[in-house]
Amino acid sequence: MIDQDAAREALLTVTQAEQDMASIRVRRAAISLYMPGAYLVLACVFPMTIMGQSAFAAAPALFLLAFVCLGALFIWAVSGRSAARPLRVQFKFTAESVAEFASAMTVGTILLISFLPVLQQSNLMKLQNDISIIASYSIFTGVIINIFMMGSGIGLFIWLGRYLALFGLANLLAMLCAIWFAATPDQALHWLIACAAVQFAAGVYLAKFQKPE
Amino acid sequence: MSQFNEIIHQPLRLKIMAALCRLAVFDEARLDFGELKGITGATDGNLGAHIQALEKAGYVKVEKSFVGRRPNTALWPTEAGRKAFDEHVAALNALLNG
Numbered sequence: 001m002i003d004q005d006a007a008r009e010a011l012l013t014v015t016q017a018e019q020d021m022a023s024i025r026v027r028r029a030a031i032s033l034y035m036p037g038a039y040l041v042l043a044c045v046f047p048m049t050i051m052g053q054s055a056f057a058a059a060p061a062l063f064l065l066a067f068v069c070l071g072a073l074f075i076w077a078v079s080g081r082s083a084a085r086p087l088r089v090q091f092k093f094t095a096e097s098v099a100e101f102a103s104a105m106t107v108g109t110i111l112l113i114s115f116l117p118v119l120q121q122s123n124l125m126k127l128q129n130d131i132s133i134i135a136s137y138s139i140f141t142g143v144i145i146n147i148f149m150m151g152s153g154i155g156l157f158i159w160l161g162r163y164l165a166l167f168g169l170a171n172l173l174a175m176l177c178a179i180w181f182a183a184t185p186d187q188a189l190h191w192l193i194a195c196a197a198v199q200f201a202a203g204v205y206l207a208k209f210q211k212p213e
Numbered sequence: 214m215s216q217f218n219e220i221i222h223q224p225l226r227l228k229i230m231a232a233l234c235r236l237a238v239f240d241e242a243r244l245d246f247g248e249l250k251g252i253t254g255a256t257d258g259n260l261g262a263h264i265q266a267l268e269k270a271g272y273v274k275v276e277k278s279f280v281g282r283r284p285n286t287a288l289w290p291t292e293a294g295r296k297a298f299d300e301h302v303a304a305l306n307a308l309l310n311g
Contacts, residue, residue, distance in 0.1 A: 002217055007305040013224055014302060017231035020252040024244070 215303035220270045222301065225263045228253045230298045233273065233290040243289040264288060272297055
């Protein structure tokens with residue numbers, strides 16, 4: 001027979017187990033979604049912003065170096081305990097994960113479209129009157145905003161987990177700060193790159209050093 | 214009316230089910246043995262026995278495989294398991310809330 005004390009204790013057990021699950025969820029989210037995204041942003045966009053639009057042509061070695069170094073860091077972070085935390089769980093290519101990715105992209109795109117009027121009136125867009133600036137930044141800004149929107153969309157709308165939502169909100173906040181407060185396109189990109197760097201570092205930390213077990 | 218579930222009510226099994234049912238579809242809804250061990254703080258043998266009891270009741274599915282050379286056990290809740298867990302928690306809440 002279950003009395004009230006037993007019921008209270010059982011519910012406490014449930015709550016504790018759910019809280020413990022949070023760290024696993026954060027870790028998985030960081031490794032499977034945000035970390036590769038942040039990796040791409042850092043590896044692709046950071047050299048571009050510090051070297052300008054002709055960076056690809058001028059210094060392909062820098063891009064290669066960024067890819068290799070960050071990639072090595074990424075692999076080091078996720079491979080150390082891969083036997084205990086099989087990567088197949090994170091990277092398994094299933095109909096379900098494809099559907100989730102597609103849903104997230106859809107949500108991200110809808111968000112992006114909803115924000116377009118805001119974007120058009122923002123400092124970022126106002127400062128992009130010069131055609132050459134638009135040419136040099138629009139693609140990369142678009143890519144970054146899409147990545148961040150996608151993250152926000154996933155975090156906020158797809159099987160809403162509190163901690164995933166925090167990642168999403170952080171992305172959204174970074175993006176809005178970049179749009180509204182940056183004085184130049186360079187500054188806007190730096191906001192977003194800083195956010196990507198923090199997420200990548202958090203991903204490395206969670207993957208390598210955090211111990212939910 | 215929600216029903217208490219004697220199989221799930223055992224503290225360790227309750228913890229296992231709570232952890233498994235907290236996994237969203239996004240997480241591919243499975244935990245490996247090591248993760249569960251971390252959450253429950255149980256020994257290998259004890260945890261294995263309780264997982265077996267839950268599997269026998271049809272509340273969890275267990276998949277054993279190898280990652281490299283190391284054996285890996287992953288488990289996830291069945292629909293019946295999720296339903297039974299939800300009902301049990303609802304019954305606990307009902308008892309507390311009168």
